[in-house]
Structures are given as C-alpha cells and as structure tokens.
Amino acid sequence: MNTELDWSNLSFGYIPTDYNVRCRYSNGKWGEIEVSSSEIINMHMAATALHYGQEIFEGLKAFRGKDGKVRIFRLEENAKRIQSSATGIKMAPVPEDIFRKMVIEAVRLNARFIPPYGSGASLYIRPLEIGMSAQIGVHPASEYLFMVMVTPVGPYFKEGFRPTNICIMREFDRVAPKGTGRWKVGGNYAASLEAGERAHELGYSAVLYLDPKEKKYVDECGPANFFAIKDGVYITPASESILPSVTNKSLMTLAEDMGIKVEARHITVDELGEIDEAAACGTAAVASPIAEIHDLDNDTKYIVSPDGEPGPITTKLYNKLRAVQLGEEPDEHSWNTIVEGV
Numbered sequence: 001m002n003t004e005l006d007w008s009n010l011s012f013g014y015i016p017t018d019y020n021v022r023c024r025y026s027n028g029k030w031g032e033i034e035v036s037s038s039e040i041i042n043m044h045m046a047a048t049a050l051h052y053g054q055e056i057f058e059g060l061k062a063f064r065g066k067d068g069k070v071r072i073f074r075l076e077e078n079a080k081r082i083q084s085s086a087t088g089i090k091m092a093p094v095p096e097d098i099f100r101k102m103v104i105e106a107v108r109l110n111a112r113f114i115p116p117y118g119s120g121a122s123l124y125i126r127p128l129e130i131g132m133s134a135q136i137g138v139h140p141a142s143e144y145l146f147m148v149m150v151t152p153v154g155p156y157f158k159e160g161f162r163p164t165n166i167c168i169m170r171e172f173d174r175v176a177p178k179g180t181g182r183w184k185v186g187g188n189y190a191a192s193l194e195a196g197e198r199a200h201e202l203g204y205s206a207v208l209y210l211d212p213k214e215k216k217y218v219d220e221c222g223p224a225n226f227f228a229i230k231d232g233v234y235i236t237p238a239s240e241s242i243l244p245s246v247t248n249k250s251l252m253t254l255a256e257d258m259g260i261k262v263e264a265r266h267i268t269v270d271e272l273g274e275i276d277e278a279a280a281c282g283t284a285a286v287a288s289p290i291a292e293i294h295d296l297d298n299d300t301k302y303i304v305s306p307d308g309e310p311g312p313i314t315t316k317l318y319n320k321l322r323a324v325q326l327g328e329e330p331d332e333h334s335w336n337t338i339v340e341g342v
C-alpha cells in the first residue's frame with residue numbers, strides 16, 4: 001500500500017507508478033512481453049504514430065473490493081475493442097491472450113497503487129498501441145508497440161453525484177459519417193478538443209455531438225456515450241459513428257435485468273424535449289447525469305432535471321454497476337476478472 005497518496009482527492013491526471021508492460025510486433029509476429037520501469041518510449045522520429053496518427057488506445061479500471069480482492073472490469077470487452085480499432089486503421093491486432101496477460105501483469109506489478117476500498121478511487125488502466133516503423137510514405141507500419149500503463153485516479157464525483165449542463169454546437173463534428181468514430185483512435189480526440197474547450201469556456205461539461213451526416217440525431221456526449229430515460233425506457237443512440245461503450249453496454253444489461261426496456265435507436269434533437277432523465281456514460285464516471293441541454297445554435301434549452309437532481313433510474317443503474325465493480329453485489333454476468341495474489 002502506498003501511504004503517501006491522498007486517494008480521495010486524486011484527479012483524473014497522471015501519477016507515476018512503478019512499471020509498465022510492453023510487447024512489440026515485427027516481422028509479422030508479436031514478441032515476448034517485457035516489463036519496463038521507464039516512463040519513456042524510445043521511438044523513431046519518422047514513426048507512423050507521429051505523422052499519420054496510427055494510434056489506438058483503451059481505458060478500463062481495477063478496483064479493490066469490499067472483500068479485499070482486486071477486480072478488473074470486463075477486460076475481454078476492451079481486448080475485443082482494441083482489435084476492432086486496430087483492424088479499422090490497419091494496425092496489427094493484439095491477440096486477446098496477450099492483452100489479458102499484460103493488463104493483469106500491469107495491475108499486479110503496481111499493486112501498491114490500487115486505491116483502498118471505500119476511497120472512491122480506482123486504478124485506471126491505459127493500454128495503447130502505436131505504429132513504430134520509420135517511413136514517410138502514407139501506408140500502414142510493419143512494426144508496432146503495444147503497451148499497458150496504469151495510474152491511480154480519484155473518484156469522478158468529488159462533490160457528489162450531481163447533474164451538469166451540456167450543449168449542442170453544430171459548428172464541429174467529432175468524426176465523419178463513415179469515419180473512425182467507431183474505433184478508439186487518438187485522432188478522434190484531437191478532433192474534439194476545439195469544440196470541447198469552447199464548451200468548457202462557456203460553462204458546459206461537454207458537447208452533445210449530433211450525427212455528422214444529417215445533424216438530426218444525437219450521437220455522443222463528448223468522449224462518452226449518451227443515454228436517456230423516456231417513459232421508463234432506456235434509450236441510447238444507434239449510429240455507426242459512435243464508439244461502442246463497454247459501460248453503456250453494461251448499463252443496458254443491468255437495465256434489462258431490472259425489467260427496464262432498452263432501445264438502441266435514433267434519438268432526434270426534438271425528442272430531447274420529452275426525456276425524463278439523461279446521462280453521459282463511460283469508464284471514467286460510469287454515468288454522469290445531465291441537468292440541461294442547451295442548443296446554442298437556436299437558443300433552445302431542454303431542461304432534463306428541473307430540480308437539479310439525478311434521475312431515479314440513472315441513480316439506480318449507477319449504484320448497481322459500481323456495486324458489481326466493488327464486489328458489493330454478485331457479479332451475475334461474470335464481468336470481473338479477479339487478480340490473484342495482490
């Protein structure tokens with residue numbers, strides 16, 4: 001245990017840990033898994049990751065549970081998703097068993113950075129893959145580095161689980177209609193920074209992006225998926241420019257377990273006037289409730305939560321997912337991987 005860290009006040013930043021785990025792809029195959037204590041990557045200045053954005057990543061978490069055991073949430077889903085991202089931008093996909101071994105190893109080696117149960121903090125796991133070949137021509141690299149780093153992160157809701165306001169801004173798209181939105185590609189984030197920073201300057205927590213083709217349907221909420229509750233039904237956008245969120249998928253399953261109907265379909269902007277609850281969802285926050293959605297282009301305000309409180313169904317789903325992650329409630333769908341010996 002690392003006694004110097006103030007777990008409950010950690011930000012979503014970067015705190016150095018002891019080790020990271022790496023694996024290289026060259027000559028058509030993945031090599032041995034290596035453990036490194038260096039925070040530095042030595043790479044060629046002509047690497048494809050630097051020039052042409054051959055970079056993909058993942059984000060998942062490990063938690064110290066009520067019973068003292070360490071659980072990693074749904075790592076198989078992240079393993080599958082990074083393979084899909086790799087295929088999407090012509091990188092070598094990391095085999096699922098290598099992904100799994102490296103994620104577990106990175107958590108185990110940095111066990112002293114896993115926040116204690118009850119702190120609200122967790123160990124954030126960041127796998128990433130980059131194209132390493134030195135080449136100036138625009139074509140896929142033949143060499144890749146896949147690595148897993150971890151860093152402890154504090155509770156997302158420091159002032160409690162409270163709704164925030166978001167905005168619709170049609171001037172920017174995060175991704176193209178048939179572009180890279182469905183893959184976890186670094187460039188999608190670069191493309192979202194301008195709109196995101198403008199929204200923050202105006203006091204909004206995120207931009208609610210509309211579908212990039214027709215600008216008619218709700219797409220993603222900043223770097224998170226969007227869901228709403230309407231007449232007791234869980235609705236979430238279905239679109240090929242959305243990144244399939246593991247959190248959203250899990251919340252949909254939990255909703256169905258609770259007898260709540262789930263619909264993945266188009267949600268028009270007008271329909272935002274008829275919803276009873278809304279939230280952004282992703283690994284960082286699980287669910288971040290939304291109070292108001294301001295359409296900046298036609299000065300319309302959709303008041304989702306008139307009393308400024310999170311909705312009851314959102315709260316119930318949030319509590320349930322957290323409880324499964326922390327081993328407080330049974331893991332009925334076998335979502336957790338227990339890390340032995342830490």
Ligand SMILES: *Cc1c(COP(=O)(O)O)cnc(C)c1O
Nearest residue numbers: 223224225243245246247282283
């Ligand atoms: C990572 C990500 C999410 C959330 O996915 P989770 O698997 O739930 O963490 C949602 N949208 C985008 C654009 C993302 O990159």
